[in-house]
Amino acid sequence: MKQPILVTYRSVTGFTQQYAQWIAEALGGACRPLADLSKDDMAAYGTVIFGGRFHAGSVDGLKQAKALAAACQVPRFLVFATGATPAAAQDQIAAAWAANLTPEEAARIPHFYFPGGLRYEAMPLGDKLMMKAFSAMLRRKKNKTPDEQAMAEAITASYDLSAREHIAPLVDCVTGME
Ligand SMILES: Cc1cc2nc3c(=O)[nH]c(=O)nc-3n(C[C@H](O)[C@H](O)[C@H](O)COP(=O)(O)O)c2cc1C
Structure with a gap:
């Protein structure tokens, strides 16, 4: 028998x-x-959960996942994204979602953010170069906000903010739908 819940993802x-x-x-x-x-x-x-990383402000794979879910008329579709941003940076995370989901989609599709981190040792060259350029831009920027200052320091090396406990709101949301 096929399982009714699918978690699908794009991860680098x-x-x-x-x-x-x-x-x-x-x-x-x-x-x-x-x-x-x-x-x-x-x-x-019956339930499809898609996860992708934030990549220069966009959720990698979200467009394709949304299109596939719409084509299949999936009854319940949820989304999560991971990123280098700490979970506490709620304004930044809300702005990132607003750039990826229309207001109608944001109301219809439950969406969640989970902190990931950076793994330079596993990153393709193009991503490493983008991070280098971003890091240089942040270092040069005058009058950095405290968040920008913290980010400028954090991204100089790999780090891991991931923890299983972050999934609880998504798990509760799916459980509540059944
Ligand atoms: C080029 C590049 C751009 C990124 N842009 C963002 C971003 O806009 N916001 C964010 O929070 N994290 C950003 N990140 C961090 C990734 O989203 C983070 O490392 C993510 O957890 C990676 O997921 P993966 O390990 O599944 O590939 C970026 C990383 C790279 C390499």
Whole structure:
């Protein structure tokens, strides 16, 4: 019998994949990379949860996941994103969501942010170069806000903010839907 819950993800350095696996374990669902899914695969599930990383302000893979979910008329579709931003930076996170979901989508699609981190050792060269440019831009910036100052210091090396406990609001949301 097919499992009714699917957690699908796009992950480059592993943080989003780790969260997807934690969520699938907690909910007893399947866990598969978005790249491996066909429309027929997704259509077999009643609840689909997509996770992607924030990448220069956009949630990687969200457009494709939304299109696939709409094409399959998935009854329940939820989204989570991971990033280098600490969970406490709520204004930044709200602004990032506003850039990725229309107000109608934000009201309809439950969405959650989980802190990931940075893993330079697993990053492709293009991402490393983008991070280098971002880091240089932040260092040069005058009158940095406390958040910008903290970010400028944090991104000089790899760090890991991920923790299983962050998935609780999403797990509760799905459990409450059943
Ligand atoms: C080039 C680049 C751009 C990024 N842009 C953002 C961003 O806009 N906001 C954010 O919070 N994190 C950003 N990050 C951090 C990633 O979202 C974070 O490392 C994420 O957890 C990676 O997920 P993954 O390990 O599943 O690939 C960026 C990372 C890279 C390499």
